[in-house]
Amino acid sequence: MTVVTRFAPSPTGFLHIGGARTALFNWLYARHHGGTYLLRIEDTDRKRSTKEAIDAILDGLDWLGLSPDGEAVYQSANAARHVEAAQGLLEAGKAYRCYCSPEELTAMREEARANGKPMGYDGRWRDRDPADAPSGTPPVIRFKAPREGDTVIEDLVQGSVTNANEHLDDMVLLRADGTPTYMLGVVVDDHDMGITHVIRGDDHLTNAYRQTQLYLALGWEPPVFAHIPLIHGADGGKLSKRHGALGVEAYREMGYLPEALRNYLLRLGWGHGDDEIISTEQAIEWFDLDAVVRSPARFDFAKLDNLNGHYLRQAEDSRLVELILPSLESTLGHGLDETAKSRLEKAMGGLKERAKKIDELAENARFYAINRPVPLDQKAAAILDQEGRQKVADILPLLKAAEDWEAQALEELVRGYAEETGTKLGKIAQPLRAALSGSKTSPPIFDVMDVLGREESLNRLSDVAK
RNA sequence: GGCCCCGUCGUCUAGUGGCCUAGGACUCCAGGUUUUCAUCCUGGCAACGCGGGUUCGAGUCCCGCCGGGGUCACCA
Numbered sequence: 001m002t003v004v005t006r007f008a009p010s011p012t013g014f015l016h017i018g019g020a021r022t023a024l025f026n027w028l029y030a031r032h033h034g035g036t037y038l039l040r041i042e043d044t045d046r047k048r049s050t051k052e053a054i055d056a057i058l059d060g061l062d063w064l065g066l067s068p069d070g071e072a073v074y075q076s077a078n079a080a081r082h083v084e085a086a087q088g089l090l091e092a093g094k095a096y097r098c099y100c101s102p103e104e105l106t107a108m109r110e111e112a113r114a115n116g117k118p119m120g121y122d123g124r125w126r127d128r129d130p131a132d133a134p135s136g137t138p139p140v141i142r143f144k145a146p147r148e149g150d151t152v153i154e155d156l157v158q159g160s161v162t163n164a165n166e167h168l169d170d171m172v173l174l175r176a177d178g179t180p181t182y183m184l185g186v187v188v189d190d191h192d193m194g195i196t197h198v199i200r201g202d203d204h205l206t207n208a209y210r211q212t213q214l215y216l217a218l219g220w221e222p223p224v225f226a227h228i229p230l231i232h233g234a235d236g237g238k239l240s241k242r243h244g245a246l247g248v249e250a251y252r253e254m255g256y257l258p259e260a261l262r263n264y265l266l267r268l269g270w271g272h273g274d275d276e277i278i279s280t281e282q283a284i285e286w287f288d289l290d291a292v293v294r295s296p297a298r299f300d301f302a303k304l305d306n307l308n309g310h311y312l313r314q315a316e317d318s319r320l321v322e323l324i325l326p327s328l329e330s331t332l333g334h335g336l337d338e339t340a341k342s343r344l345e346k347a348m349g350g351l352k353e354r355a356k357k358i359d360e361l362a363e364n365a366r367f368y369a370i371n372r373p374v375p376l377d378q379k380a381a382a383i384l385d386q387e388g389r390q391k392v393a394d395i396l397p398l399l400k401a402a403e404d405w406e407a408q409a410l411e412e413l414v415r416g417y418a419e420e421t422g423t424k425l426g427k428i429a430q431p432l433r434a435a436l437s438g439s440k441t442s443p444p445i446f447d448v449m450d451v452l453g454r455e456e457s458l459n460r461l462s463d464v465a466k
Numbered sequence: 467g468g469c470c471c472c473g474u475c476g477u478c479u480a481g482u483g484g485c486c487u488a489g490g491a492c493u494c495c496a497g498g499u500u501u502u503c504a505u506c507c508u509g510g511c512a513a514c515g516c517g518g519g520u521u522c523g524a525g526u527c528c529c530g531c532c533g534g535g536g537u538c539a540c541c542a
Contacts, residue, residue: 140540163469163470206537229536276479276492305492353504433503
């Protein structure tokens, strides 16, 4: 059997982090088994679905490298097919018309709650004579769910889970306006799309019982289910879009790399021995549902940051330059010329070692791209006091006379000078750093001079020398 | 409230009856390397929710309790 998975978000909000992980697991499972990974937009509720949300989901998946195999399927486009399935059920006596008004339903629920009874629909129209139907009230179509026995799901993550059928009420298949509900839509679409494995958040676990009953009533074989635990916030509470969870685009804006987020998400709820840094190729080889943990995990930015730092150091310099350009240009207020870009690329090796996120990287790189005079931050100004400026002035002639303007040669030059004058290297390096970068920290100072070039370096130093 | 699921360091996890005086990673702390910062290296703090069983032996199996989460729509 060829594996076919799907990620099926509803376009009522952004692609949040839990959804992203669900997509990742579906993608990984399909890749691992040489199967197909599809995307279906669950826009059955037309009123709450938005174009913006659909775009955000598509963009988010694309950024994460989790674009589907083939075109996205829109559930709303299959409405006719859903209605057809419901009609079939009605004709077969497996569904019925219910004329309860919303008010009646609410009253029913309140009474049940007051009496401590299950709050579901009580099935009052289940076996009622159609002749009792009130005129002028369009009915909803409800599924005639089995009332005896149990529904058992052999879930690949949760194991064998059972629910007594008496706990499940008769769900609505077709609304009074004739439109299909999500519950009907998923079943029909998953069947029609040939989905073999339904991997989703375990908030859908109870739906799986109902859906299994529907599959059976329709004469279809249910797919294999795998319900993965939800991701919680740092406080242990539910992390959902309703509680301020962030969309993946927010992580992108915060300066995270997609491969880092993927690695982090992978380790949230799944493990492979002591392995932490796991490449996508490796993940495809190792991933399977049996290693998915059953308890919910909390989201931890500290670990994400650490992972991101790792992937940042691993990334191509040219790619990193492209990534920092937008924020750099916006804080600088102007575009960068080729000189600046090539400086950045040359400096990137030393820069990426010192940042955990893209925004931080951009900030640290800024001094390479600015025009003189270099603004000094507080710490740098303190270093460049009378004495500091004097140090710069003292060594300036030596640097001006340097034959070879290259990191190693410059270092030898300055070290020689330090030795001759009996000064600690740090005493000279810090003023140079402050003058050149405008702050007290930067990549190795001789590398900085190398990247900046003779003219720019000397000019920046002259600016502060007295 | 009914039903379902979960419970190992602060966090993510390894652990499937003896290899566990519970391992790894992140965070934090202390050292080392170093021209700053960061990287890197070394070391340290830190956990089986509680109570009963079963067993020669339990983090691992069973029961109860407690705690957390999910779900009960003409939303998805």
